[in-house]
Amino acid sequence: MLVNTEAIVISALKYGEADLIVKAYTLESGVRTYMLRGVLKSKKGKFKASLFQLLTQLEIVASHKDKGTLEYLKEAKVLHTYQSLHTNFIKTSMVMFLAEVLKNAIKEEEANPHLYQYLKISLNWLDLHNSIANFHLLFLLKLSRYLGFHPDDSQTNLPYFNLLDGVFQEIKTNQYCIEGENLIILRQFLDLGFNDSSNLKLNQNSRNSFLNMLIFYYELHIEGFRKPKSLAVLNEIFS
Template sequence: MKYKSQAISLTYIKNGDSSIISKMLTKEKGLQTFIVKGVRSKKSKKKLSYFEPLRLLNIDADFNARKSLQYLGDATIAVNFDNMKNKMNNSFIGFFIAEISSKVVQENEQNKMLFDFIWKTSNELYSSKITDPNFALKYLINLSRFLGFYPSETEIKKPFFDLESGVFSDKITSFSPFLNKQKTTYLKALINNERILIPQKQKSELLKELLCYYKLHHYNLDGITSHLVIEALRQ
């Protein structure tokens, strides 16, 4: 079945002499894996740069429910970010967001609200003149809303955050992993979308805690390239 869709490029790997296998989040069909033939050849009308992390595209594709690898017919840029290559930190953040997204979204699972959120995130990352230094952390927190384990704000005034139950608490127990008072304060500020300066060491630690939070809620992100993530958070 042929279809047209908006799509967000997430990751790709080389395949053969001139092709790639690209993973994209599509608005119409959810997460899809495509074979893109000949894109690495000089004669290709499609540019390899189209498939870099968080590129926003319009695609023509074929869908076959019996196949795990789909065929991509055409791809064009939907939104052109002039400064995409000029902001190195943003590129690292984009790589991080794309990698996280590719690991938590299920194949063939249409979720237009999640798609619109990631599309908007890419727009914000590459169109803003000044990037929030906590952009990646906020993305992890906001993404959890679409996955069903966004932190409960019912008791947000309490000083600790229980990573396993996803609630704020007035005490730490030995049965569940918790954020300490300082990190909980940072988490509250991020939930409230406040601009807050978090020291680099604490920022890296909070990132690891949030990845643990995902793991506790059945999204294992152990395979991410941590050195790129750490660089992405150095603003």
């Protein structure tokens, strides 16, 4: 089936000497993986490798077999040109982390337009702003809503948050119940938008601890989710 759709690149892996395997999250068909032959060596080919930088927003025409196999990409062009996402060192490090999270977290080969629009709006915000030290924390928290395990925020006044069940509660019922500083930070982030995220001042230890808690939250709720390898780099940058 021939599909014309928007797509966000979430990984690009070199295969052999000249080929590229690109995984993208598409507006029309969810996660799809494409084999691009010769793209790394051909100067006159249809595609340039620069098209497939992490989190690039593309408009593509592709042939989808819908069989869980590698798909065929017929056309691709940049839909939105970033101003700083691929040139600012801090942002490129964050892009690596976010792309790795998305690769691990999103598996479905089906459309989810609300999730796609969230990714698109969030990336455009990151591209245009400089106070971004808390962006990845709020991004992960908000992303959990579209993945189906956002914290129930109806009783945030309660003294514990149960990571396993995703609820605030009166008493500690298992080893996954958190309290203390991470609970306080969670309450604060639940009330924030990206424009306000920089108003929350966190030191290195607090930011790293809360991020590790969010990663663990993802591990509890997404089968096969792995701690991103780029996590250490991100922690170092915002130290």
